[in-house]
Amino acid sequence: xxxxxxxxxxxxxxxxxxxxxxxxxxxxxxxxxxxxxxxxxxxxxxxxxxxxxxxxxxxxxxxxxxxxxxxxxxxxxxxxxxxxxxxxxxxxxxxxxxxxxxxxxxxxxxxxxxxxxxxxxxxxxxxxxxxxxxxxxxxxxxxxxxxxxxxxxxxxxxxxxxxxxxxxxxx
Numbered sequence: 260x261x262x263x264x265x266x267x268x269x270x271x272x273x274x275x276x277x278x279x280x281x282x283x284x285x286x287x288x289x290x291x292x293x294x295x296x297x298x299x300x301x302x303x304x305x306x307x308x309x310x311x312x313x314x315x316x317x318x319x320x321x322x323x324x325x326x327x328x329x330x331x332x333x334x335x336x337x338x339x340x341x342x343x344x345x346x347x348x349x350x351x352x353x354x355x356x357x358x359x360x361x362x363x364x365x366x367x368x369x370x371x372x373x374x375x376x377x378x379x380x381x382x383x384x385x386x387x388x389x390x391x392x393x394x395x396x397x398x399x400x401x402x403x404x405x406x407x408x409x410x411x412x413x414x415x416x417x418x419x420x421x422x423x424x425x426x427x428x429x430x
Contacts, residue, residue: 264306267313267330267339311339320351
């Protein structure tokens with residue numbers, strides 16, 4: 260007999276991680292990355308997957324009472340066992356939730372608008388001004404070379420005036 264494992268989700272289709280056919284199970288489909296991972300886990304651990312829809316993902320930090328809203332609140336209230344969607348790993352969440360080894364990590368500090376001063380490892384400098392100046396100078400030199408090449412090419416393609424007159428006399 261298999262144990263029921265409850266998974267929460269917010270949106271039915273979050274390509275490429277999940278597709279709605281994975282939740283509906285009406286026909287065979289490619290379930291997406293998360294769908295394939297959970298299908299394999301369920302098969303190996305003899306679990307029956309049960310899906311619970313949440314209205315929202317919830318905030319990045321808990322409310323004043325220590326409870327998260329949305330899908331993370333469902334985990335805290337023991338309504339679901341895991342989430343189908345990826346949740347960002349934030350230090351404040353480790354106090355309230357247990358995380359497994361992450362399948363995917365990425366920094367979203369620029370997306371959520373955190374100040375650069377609070378995250379010292381984020382580096383915003385793309386190019387030094389010296390490098391940008393060299394790139395601009397290179398582009399300028401390439402443009403000048405191209406203009407000169409086209410100018411001299413046009414002159415070389417025209418026959419000299421005396422040759423043109425000789426050719427006219429013979430015909």
